[in-house]
């Protein structure tokens with residue numbers, strides 16, 4: 618591999634892999650703090666997986682068991698996707714969604730619209746991680762009704778890494794701390810272009826004295 622190729626890969630990892638994960642995680646904290654019943658279920662999962670050991674590193678085996686953590690991350694990304702648009706350039710005349718399109722057209726898919734479409738999601742505005750946890754709910758889902766990492770050959774290259782990072786962070790954080798919002802009434806403060814950035818989120822981290 619040449620130096621240029623290595624530099625390019627490192628650049629992609631930083632450019633595509635930092636704002637995305639960090640902002641998604643801010644949204645995860647925001648939604649958990651606003652849904653105490655979700656926090657309780659998360660803590661139950663942590664108790665089941667880690668028993669009374671609250672400091673050992675998270676293993677691959679643990680990651681497979683942290684299904685509710687993953688469901689929280691997915692439901693957060695459904696209701697408030699960090700990457701709000703995915704684009705494709707059509708270089709030839711084509712037919713899409715029953716319409717004929719000329720060449721050199723940029724198609725932009727509005728991810729938030731897809732993920733919150735009431736045709737595919739009951740009460741789409743409700744934060745409910747069970748949509749991605751309960752096998753019956755998962756079975757009901759339409760294949761393309763949820764996208765977090767895009768799709769097809771240009772799908773996010775870092776998707777597995779991103780999910781591993783966020784699950785480890787979520788489990789590690791809630792094993793050792795309780796997290797509160799400083800202002801529960803403050804709405805999410807975001808700016809949106811391709812990536813939705815959380816401008817401001819004041820949290821209070823309270824060290825735990827006993828497991829969960």
Ligand code: HEM
Nearest residue numbers: 630633634637638641700766767768771772773774775779
């Ligand atoms: C929560 C975290 C992340 C989200 C929500 C996310 C989302 C996305 C989305 C929606 C795309 C466009 C896919 C498409 O056009 O179909 C993408 C592309 C990409 N992502 Fe991520 N991503 C995340 C984390 C990461 C990480 C950690 C890395 C690398 C370390 C990464 C590397 C990339 C790269 C290289 C592309 C371009 C792929 C291509 O054009 O072939 N992403 N990501």
